[in-house]
Amino acid sequence: MSNILEALNWLLTADAWTGPGGLWVRSLEHLAYTLIALGISAVIALPLGLAIGHTRKGRGIAIVATGAARALPTLGLLTLVALVTGIGLTAPMVALVVLAAPSVLAGAYAGVESVNQATVDAARAQGMNGWQVLTRVEIPLGLPLILSGLRLAALQIIATATLAAYVGAGGLGRQLFLGLQTYDYSVMLGASLVVILLAILVDTAFGLTQRLLRRVPGLAGPGKAPSTGTRSRRVRANMTAN
Amino acid sequence: MTWILDNLPRIGELTLAHLALSLPAVIIAFVLSIPLAWGANRVRVLREPVLTGTGLLYAVPSLPLFILLPALIGTSVRDPLNVVIALSIFGLALMVRSAAEALDAVTDDVRTSATAIGFSGVGRFFTVELPLAGPALLAGVRVVCVSSISLVSVSAVLGVSSLGSLFTDGFARDIIGSIVAGILMTVVLALICDLLLVLAGRMLMPWQQTRRRRPLLARSREVAA
Numbered sequence: 001m002s003n004i005l006e007a008l009n010w011l012l013t014a015d016a017w018t019g020p021g022g023l024w025v026r027s028l029e030h031l032a033y034t035l036i037a038l039g040i041s042a043v044i045a046l047p048l049g050l051a052i053g054h055t056r057k058g059r060g061i062a063i064v065a066t067g068a069a070r071a072l073p074t075l076g077l078l079t080l081v082a083l084v085t086g087i088g089l090t091a092p093m094v095a096l097v098v099l100a101a102p103s104v105l106a107g108a109y110a111g112v113e114s115v116n117q118a119t120v121d122a123a124r125a126q127g128m129n130g131w132q133v134l135t136r137v138e139i140p141l142g143l144p145l146i147l148s149g150l151r152l153a154a155l156q157i158i159a160t161a162t163l164a165a166y167v168g169a170g171g172l173g174r175q176l177f178l179g180l181q182t183y184d185y186s187v188m189l190g191a192s193l194v195v196i197l198l199a200i201l202v203d204t205a206f207g208l209t210q211r212l213l214r215r216v217p218g219l220a221g222p223g224k225a226p227s228t229g230t231r232s233r234r235v236r237a238n239m240t241a242n
Numbered sequence: 243m244t245w246i247l248d249n250l251p252r253i254g255e256l257t258l259a260h261l262a263l264s265l266p267a268v269i270i271a272f273v274l275s276i277p278l279a280w281g282a283n284r285v286r287v288l289r290e291p292v293l294t295g296t297g298l299l300y301a302v303p304s305l306p307l308f309i310l311l312p313a314l315i316g317t318s319v320r321d322p323l324n325v326v327i328a329l330s331i332f333g334l335a336l337m338v339r340s341a342a343e344a345l346d347a348v349t350d351d352v353r354t355s356a357t358a359i360g361f362s363g364v365g366r367f368f369t370v371e372l373p374l375a376g377p378a379l380l381a382g383v384r385v386v387c388v389s390s391i392s393l394v395s396v397s398a399v400l401g402v403s404s405l406g407s408l409f410t411d412g413f414a415r416d417i418i419g420s421i422v423a424g425i426l427m428t429v430v431l432a433l434i435c436d437l438l439l440v441l442a443g444r445m446l447m448p449w450q451q452t453r454r455r456r457p458l459l460a461r462s463r464e465v466a467a
Binding site: 004083158160163166176188191192203 | 305432
């Protein structure tokens, strides 16, 4: 416990936070990495996932790909790319995107698939074409699961961005590894606490957004209509299982 | 490739170390999740807090948790025990929710029928509810197993020996073969453990096969009609 107090003490000193290598700068770097990696993952995986959910094609491949990505050790990928591309931001970004894209993909197709088939048929019967069905029915109704995928991806990225410093990039991992190398446990622990806090903050922000969106009419949360409720729960279970 | 062949004994050693870290964690997570999930289902007021609470644990990044734990339980950062406990926490975070949902999916009809036949509370749980929840529990354990095996590697940056050491050594000494070997072995290990779990599931739950066959038959009959 005294260790935690020491770490908190360190966190309360101004020196720890200010300056070019201070915790503020590192936290912002960490968040920037997270946003960039999440953005790239979303640009790649969202359209793919929506297409898979909408056309119901390629689902088998998507499941295998997400399963394989789960088994892939991030540290291995990170160091491998770093040896090839050199020290810098490329390796962490590649590793982060490979890690996060499957979660986004699974969320996107699970979200679209969670929409009640009767609703989709009804939309078609109204004369909507495929694109309209996707953008006006499937995406708004599948939004809770699509966001869950992004939320999971964001958490994975924040956790793993800590390792970016291992291959020479910045982020909060810098302080953490600095503490590790100098046997300064309180610095290591302090930096860890900041990473944990950041992860919980981002997770809570996503949670609040999801809760707020559920109140917007037309964006149904899972469990609102009983028929879609059980279905989406099953799809969500699949999402984590695969 | 030659590096891999020259270092087979070391790779084997690290693979065993890797298993020694990840398998206990999977078992601990599974064993602890059942009573927790059962309790959460039993006392409805506790259900959401327990599930959200354990879910929130999953939001805690792994490397920081490896570092935070020693301060809480007094192990050292390089202690394998520390890694096992951290992995158990992650496993538990995933497993409690799947276990709670698996046990909850057993219908009340089944439960009341079992009571009517004369099962006691404990007997009913172990001979009726647990086997029926089996397939969903297995799905949960499979996820926990694969993610634990891939997560162990991270502890290598702290100096704990596992297949992850092949990444840190390979990176420090610029040996791509070492990193590739580490990635391959981790994936192979995850696949083998997953396969063993599936096989164990088939042996423990033989009724799963017959159940899967039935709808197919029914469907072909429909088509024929």
